[in-house]
Every structure is written in structure tokens, then in C-alpha cells.
Amino acid sequence: MKKLRTRFKLWLSSKDAEGVFGDGKWRLLKNIDTEGSLKAASHSLRISYRKAWGDLKKAQQCLNVPLVEKQRGGIQGGRTALTEQGKKWVNAYTRFRSDIEKAVDKAYEKHIKELVK
Amino acid sequence: MKKLRTRFKLWLSSKDAEGVFGDGKWRLLKNIDTEGSLKAASHSLRISYRKAWGDLKKAQQCLNVPLVEKQRGGIQGGRTALTEQGKKWVNAYTRFRSDIEKAVDKAYEKHIKELVK
DNA sequence: TACCGATATGTCGAGTGGTGCATAACCAAA
DNA sequence: TTTGGTTATGCACCACTCGACATATCGGTA
Numbered sequence: 001m002k003k004l005r006t007r008f009k010l011w012l013s014s015k016d017a018e019g020v021f022g023d024g025k026w027r028l029l030k031n032i033d034t035e036g037s038l039k040a041a042s043h044s045l046r047i048s049y050r051k052a053w054g055d056l057k058k059a060q061q062c063l064n065v066p067l068v069e070k071q072r073g074g075i076q077g078g079r080t081a082l083t084e085q086g087k088k089w090v091n092a093y094t095r096f097r098s099d100i101e102k103a104v105d106k107a108y109e110k111h112i113k114e115l116v117k
Numbered sequence: 118m119k120k121l122r123t124r125f126k127l128w129l130s131s132k133d134a135e136g137v138f139g140d141g142k143w144r145l146l147k148n149i150d151t152e153g154s155l156k157a158a159s160h161s162l163r164i165s166y167r168k169a170w171g172d173l174k175k176a177q178q179c180l181n182v183p184l185v186e187k188q189r190g191g192i193q194g195g196r197t198a199l200t201e202q203g204k205k206w207v208n209a210y211t212r213f214r215s216d217i218e219k220a221v222d223k224a225y226e227k228h229i230k231e232l233v234k
Numbered sequence: 235t236a237c238c239g240a241t242a243t244g245t246c247g248a249g250t251g252g253t254g255c256a257t258a259a260c261c262a263a264a
Numbered sequence: 265t266t267t268g269g270t271t272a273t274g275c276a277c278c279a280c281t282c283g284a285c286a287t288a289t290c291g292g293t294a
Contacts, residue, residue, distance in 0.1 A: 072269095
């Protein structure tokens with residue numbers, strides 16, 4: 001039997017939209033925070049700017065919360081930064097996801113591991 | 118703010134295959150157990166027989182474990198039933214998944230809920 | 235032995251989500 | 265006022281997945 005590892009995807013959905021917020025958008029926001037722009041964030045995540053931009057738009061529309069503050073023009077061409085609410089979401093989701101990750105590892109040890117050896 | 122619900126997908130992967138075992142294959146095995154055939158199971162899950170058959174093959178190949186015992190011919194044309202090992206996998210994964218589900222709900226209450234109101 | 239219904243497996247087309255490209259709009263600084 | 269780099273947005277294309285078909289095989293039972 002090959003060695004196995006657990007995988008999971010986590011997200012939030014509303015009644016009318018499925019991917020409101022989840023791992024992808026969480027990573028995107030985190031990278032926007034460290035990189036300072038949407039373009040740089042998408043690049044460091046190796047996803048297209050087109051997708052990153054669409055994801056961000058969707059998250060903000062669905063949550064109806066301003067997660068980032070964007071600026072066009074200027075010496076660097078523009079920038080994107082997290083708002084206070086954006087930071088709160090990142091932090092909350094980080095803790096949320098971390099709890100799940102631990103639970104997955106624990107549950108694997110408890111229920112699956114014995115089957116795999 | 119709209120009401121949100123948590124969503125997650127869970128699966129196991131090996132070094133050379135991604136979807137070794139997960140929610141979909143777990144549901145398939147459960148239905149095979151109750152329905153008695155791969156055809157009936159795929160029908161009750163509303164997935165094509167083609168997909169169910171492929172999924173099952175993949176799971177058995179990747180895990181290298183005989184999860185089901187199949188029979189062709191006979192008065193009913195054939196049948197598929199879980200082996201002892203298949204049942205063990207179903208039961209273990211059921212508990213595994215249940216633990217995660219609880220953890221997700223709990224973590225949502227703890228970390229996310231306050232952001233959404 | 236003919237039949238029936240399930241397993242077994244390849245193939246092609248539709249739908250989906252993402253990438254790449256093209257093109258505006260924007261604006262601080264030179 | 266020109267420039268440069270970023271945000272903003274539509275669109276065509278591409279890869280991947282899944283479903284729908286089309287067959288072939290199998291083997292108790294009538």
C-alpha cells in the first residue's frame with residue numbers, strides 16, 4: 001500500500017453563489033497583503049491576473065464587504081491593499097483553516113491510518 | 118450580509134495519483150452496499166455508470182485493495198458487493214468524515230460567525 | 235441454447251473553468 | 265504632457281471532466 005496524504009478544500013457559500021470565500025481567495029488576500037498589488041499577488045500565486053481579479057471581485061460582491069482598497073495610476077502604476085475588514089477576514093479564515101487542518105490530521109491518525117499499513 | 122454555510126471536500130492522495138479515495142468514492146461504495154450493483158448505485162447517485170465504473174477501478178488500483186467483489190451474468194445479469202475490506206474502508210471513512218464535519222461546524226462558530234453578522 | 239440484465243471499455247461531444255491576449259482607463263512623476 | 269506600470273474587462277481558445285452512446289462479454293435460468 002502506498003503512503004497516503006490527506007487533502008481537503010474548504011469554502012463558504014451563500015444561497016445564490018457557491019464559491020463566496022475559500023482557500024483560493026484566502027491565499028489571494030494574503031498575497032495581496034504581502035505583495036502590495038493584485039498583479040504581484042497573482043504572479044506569486046501563479047494564477048492569471050484575469051482570474052485573480054475575477055475572484056477578488058466575486059468575493060467582495062458576495063460578501064458585500066470591501067476587502068481591499070485599490071488605486072490606479074501613480075509612479076508604480078497602482079496598488080492594492082487590504083482594508084481592516086480584509087485583514088479580519090484573512091486572520092479569521094487562517095484560524096478557521098488551521099483548526100480544520102489539525103482536525104483532518106488527527107482524524108486521519110484515528111480512523112484511516114490503521115487501514116493503510 | 119447573506120447567510121453563509123460551510124463547504125468542504127475531503128480526499129486522500131498518493132504520490133502518483135490525486136483522487137485515490139474521497140467523498141465521491143465513499144458515497145459510491147456506500148450505495149453499492151445498499152443497492153447491490155454498480156449500475157443501481159450509479160443510478161441512485163445520479164452519476165453515469167461510466168464514471169462510477171471508472172472511479173471504482175481507480176480506487177481499487179490506487180489503494181491496491183479489493184474493495185468490491187463483482188459478478189457478471191446470472192439471473193439478474195450481475196452484481197457488485199463490498200468485500201470485508203471495502204466495508205472497513207466505508208466505515209473508517211464515515212467516521213473520518215464525520216469528525217471533520219463536526220470540526221468544520223465548530224470552527225465556523227468559533228472563527229467566522231462573528232464576521233458575518 | 236437463447237435470453238436478459240449487469241459488468242467492461244472505448245470514443246466523442248458538451249460544459250466548465252482558467253489562460254492568454256487585446257485594449258481601456260487611470261494618475262503620480264518626470 | 266508624455267510615460268510607465270497597474271487596475272479593469274471582454275473574448276477567444278484550451279485542457280479537463282463528465283455524460284451519452286455504442287458495443288462486447290459474461291453466465292444463471294427458462
